[in-house]
Amino acid sequence: MLNLAKESPYEGERTAALAAAERMVKSHGMTLEEAATGGPAPERPEERFPQFSRRASEDAQGLAKAARMSDAWIDADKARRDAALEEAQQRGLDEAERRKAAAAANRVPRRNNRKRDPDSHARVLLNETSLPLEEISVLTGLDVYEVVALKLKMRQEA
Secondary structure (H helix, E strand, C coil): CHHHHHHCCCHHHHHHHHHHHHHHHHHCCCCHHHHHHCCCCCCCCHHHCCCCCCCHHHCHHHHHHHHHHHHHHHHHHHHHHHHHHHHHHHHCCCHHHHHHHHHHHHCCCCCCCCCCCHHHHHHHHHHHCCCCHHHHHHHHCCCHHHHHHHHHHHHHHC
16 A cells, blocks of 8 residues: 555545555554554564574584574574464454354364265175276275275175
């Protein structure tokens, strides 16, 4: 909206875009300057990221230091993500998604009672059709060898 307000050659379009941007910014609890820069910049805990040289990383102690630094970066990124997620939830940005998830959790999954047991389905297909064994295995979801075993067992019964 801010780009449209800045670049539009029409005065009415610029004022409408600026008004819409102000409404959006107000609903998210920000200022126009923060919105133009992409939101407030998170503070980086620089004391958790000690500086090290490449030479120091070649020895075991330097490698351990680099690993701790990586862990600290990962922890800081997770903390920033969690803080941003919490702020978004407080502003109500994901309310629709939470309602959908709650509705999906309460929904009872439908069960198809018309689906047959694969073994009995294969027996019926073997008895009543002349379909190839490969096609019966595809239809029933059984392995070809299981269908062959059923056919041989049925032959012994007869």
